[in-house]
Amino acid sequence: MGEVIATRLFGGELIKRSQSDVTEFITGRGIGYPATKRDIIRFATGKSVESDVLDLLKGIPEIEYNTPDEVTREIERLESQRTREYTRPEY
Secondary structure (H helix, E strand, C coil): CCCEEEEEEECCEEEEEEHHHHHHHHCCCCCCCCEEHHHHHHHHHHCCCCHHHHHHHHCCCCCEECCHHHHHHHHHHHHHHHHHHHHCCCC
16 A cells, blocks of 8 residues: 555545555546646546545645645645644643
């Protein structure tokens, strides 16, 4: 499966996603990079992207991505930030 870049509770189930799980839906014939968030989501939707992966893609910033690796790195960064915020103790 590879290194987990995102873990989400989705539909009552804990789902872990690796870079390759996401890359499967954002690469292939029909999409060229650089690509915008809108381009990536449209392409992934056409490939019947799984709902939890689509949720991750919808969370990325509205910028132009030069490679699929940039997309997955951004997801990993956002998920790491979200996890830190979620687990931060309150005083």
